[in-house]
Amino acid sequence: MEFFETLADRIETTDSVVSVGLDPxxxxxxxxxxxxxxxxxxxxxxxxxxxxxxxxxxxxNAAFYEDVDGWHALAETVAYAHxxxxxxxxxxxxxxxxxxxxxxxxxxxxxxxxxxxITVNPYLGRDSLQPFLxxxxxxxxxxxxxxxxxxxxxxxxxLATGEPVYERVAALADGWNxxxxxxxxxxxxxxAELAEVRDIVPEIPFxxxxxxxxxxxxxxxxxxxxxxxxxxxxxxxxxNSSRGIIFAGEESSRxxxxxxxxAAAGDAAKRLKRRLNRHR
Numbered sequence: 001m002e003f004f005e006t007l008a009d010r011i012e013t014t015d016s017v018v019s020v021g022l023d024p025x026x027x028x029x030x031x032x033x034x035x036x037x038x039x040x041x042x043x044x045x046x047x048x049x050x051x052x053x054x055x056x057x058x059x060x061n062a063a064f065y066e067d068v069d070g071w072h073a074l075a076e077t078v079a080y081a082h083x084x085x086x087x088x089x090x091x092x093x094x095x096x097x098x099x100x101x102x103x104x105x106x107x108x109x110x111x112x113x114x115x116x117x118i119t120v121n122p123y124l125g126r127d128s129l130q131p132f133l134x135x136x137x138x139x140x141x142x143x144x145x146x147x148x149x150x151x152x153x154x155x156x157x158x159l160a161t162g163e164p165v166y167e168r169v170a171a172l173a174d175g176w177n178x179x180x181x182x183x184x185x186x187x188x189x190x191x192a193e194l195a196e197v198r199d200i201v202p203e204i205p206f207x208x209x210x211x212x213x214x215x216x217x218x219x220x221x222x223x224x225x226x227x228x229x230x231x232x233x234x235x236x237x238x239x240n241s242s243r244g245i246i247f248a249g250e251e252s253s254r255x256x257x258x259x260x261x262x263a264a265a266g267d268a269a270k271r272l273k274r275r276l277n278r279h280r
Contacts, residue, residue, distance in 0.1 A: 004180065016276075018273050019240035023064050030043075038076065048084060050266035051245065060074060088117075089117040089118065090107060092119060094132070095128040105135065118139070119185055147210030188208045206224070218239070218275055226280070239276055
């Protein structure tokens with residue numbers, strides 16, 4: 001099945017558009033996992049066990065895995081998530097030229113990391129993204145209007161046509177979506193831009209970061225982030241929270257107790273699902 005068909009089925013099964021960001025910051029992994037062979041993998045496995053009933057997708061960020069043990073932890077995490085029937089979107093923001101971008105795209109292959117989707121950076125143009133787009137059964141989420149404060153430094157710049165850069169990226173992505181495997185990354189911290197981008201691309205699903213620790217607009221994330229993808233039985237899109245879910249145990253009544261710590265992650269994912277579903 002193609003990625004957005006798989007994602008639509010998962011959204012329908014879980015009644016959830018929550019993407020759980022698996023960003024296991026080594027400095028925040030609880031002490032009771034310090035002696036595990038692969039602490040990041042041990043942490044992720046317990047987060048997945050606690051949250052999978054409420055997760056439409058998992059989104060590991062590549063930055064937290066870029067070392068020898070990290071790639072091993074990521075591979076184990078992807079396989080374990082798939083065992084729970086949850087797709088995995090690798091947040092890597094890749095793009096380059098020639099052989100380099102072809103090598104990056106191999107992360108999507110079953111003999112690579114085997115993820116179901118990936119985030120990419122459009123600023124080198126279509127040829128830098130083509131190897132990702134060619135894997136038509138995988139999802140390709142193009143950075144458009146990001147949730148960080150500095151995103152406006154470039155993304156809001158006005159072109160000679162009068163449109164901002166992020167709107168041009170959205171229009172380009174619409175043209176790149178010939179095989180129906182393109183999504184856009186549009187942050188919840190800029191709700192007006194969410195609405196504008198949705199007007200440009202009515203049938204492209206969004207990955208909307210920024211609802212958790214960054215305090216983005218949940219209602220706008222749902223209203224504008226989901227799209228009626230042709231052939232899907234439900235509207236498709238993802239709203240991501242990372243730290244607000246996976247480290248919720250730090251604020252629990254017994255943060256040093258493993259069961260209590262990860263139960264808090266499950267509760268946080270469930271609360272976010274319910275919060276988002278009020279606007280679906």
